[in-house]
């Protein structure tokens with residue numbers, strides 16, 4: 001599109017957006033996309049690996065776009081991220097336009113970024129903070145891309161669901177980092193399965209079994225106290241991470257929910273720490289194995305394991321009345337016959353999810369992925385509640401749980417984290433049969 005065409009197009013779409021907003025009865029506290037300044041101004045909260053990647057992808061979308069504000073609890077993370085985004089953008093590095101007074105460090109950085117006049121915020125901190133950051137962004141009328149998972153406890157999911165509803169009322173666009181929904185292989189395979197390629201889906205099997213993630217990044221003698229220790233090593237603390245069933249296995253659980261067109265109604269499971277037992281690994285389990293039951297009586301069989309030198313697989317499979325499919329592998333075998341394999345174009349779903357979201361912002365198209373982001377997060381939390389407690393739980397019991405592990409995002413370095421170690425540095429580990437989850 002030439003500049004003139006684009007400008008006219010943006011004017012038209014901005015006028016359409018304004019008209020649409022009036023029709024929706026939308027009072028206008030969302031920053032409707034402006035034709036006068038057609039640059040989409042982006043802010044980044046959480047300048048780690050994914051935030052850096054997401055910002056680079058946001059800045060690689062069609063049309064004028066600029067990163068104008070950044071926030072992190074750690075200044076070193078922010079500075080490194082800015083350099084990496086510029087490096088990734090190469091000849092488009094002038095899209096990074098973050099003035100020194102638009103770089104915010106601290107637990108309140110999210111508010112400062114969101115209040116800095118941006119159109120869209122990328123929320124990519126550890127997930128424990130997400131419900132609060134998302135709620136603030138929606139209240140302030142900012143479009144959102146937020147990473148998965150969107151919470152680490154049921155109270156957080158409820159907060160997100162309320163904000164998703166408000167975002168719809170305010171005509172805000174919301175993208176969630178479950179990028180399989182934008183990956184051509186998944187889209188085509190899913191379409192065929194939903195069109196009945198293997199008949200009714202009888203069961204799904206989903207796995208995130210691999211050796212695990214990074215080892216704790218900082219030792220105690222490299223940090224200023226318990227809060228910084230947990231924040232630097234956030235993956236190993238349930239309030240920040242949600243355990244790895246939530247942090248990573250959510251991708252696979254989400255694919256099963258997508259195929260079934262809903263969430264499980266009941267679950268039971270088992271899990272624990274067999275291998276990753278050192279105190280430096282905080283409080284999370286290293287394996288969970290859960291049977292989720294859907295409303296129609298069919299099952300999703302789920303495993304996630306972080307252990308080295310064992311059978312590994314990150315994948316999703318479906319068993320139907322007339323065949324089976326490897327969804328991630330994009331193959332379908334029906335009626336004992338030939339196997340269909342995806343041969344079409346491949347894409348980078350991390351880029352496409354941003355292309356789609358930014359196109360929706362520019363063209364004022366309906367766009368809200370928050371609900372399935374919240375539902376798949378809750379599915380993972382339900383699974384974790386079952387493995388921690390050893391109980392069978394219903395969706396309703398889990399979603400309405402009174403056990404809130406993160407109460408606020410407005411912390412200080414002197415705040416006491418929700419979990420603390422004993423005198424020897426060991427954290428309390430969930431104990432099936434004793435641990436209370438609802």
Ligand SMILES: NC(=O)c1ccc[n+]([C@@H]2O[C@H](COP(=O)([O-])OP(=O)(O)OC[C@H]3O[C@@H](n4cnc5c(N)ncnc54)[C@H](O)[C@@H]3O)[C@@H](O)[C@H]2O)c1
Pocket residue numbers: 045046047048049050051071072073074077078106107109110124125126127129147148149177178179231247248409
């Ligand atoms: N969709 C995907 O495939 C995918 C891939 C990787 C990560 N992620 C998600 O992205 C999120 C971040 O993961 P990551 O790998 O980038 O972690 P990371 O540790 O590299 O980055 C997290 C950043 O957030 C900062 N931070 C922590 N608390 C903050 C707060 N309250 N306010 C501001 N900044 C804060 C940290 O200092 C750090 O810079 C996770 O939820 C993860 O699941 C998604």
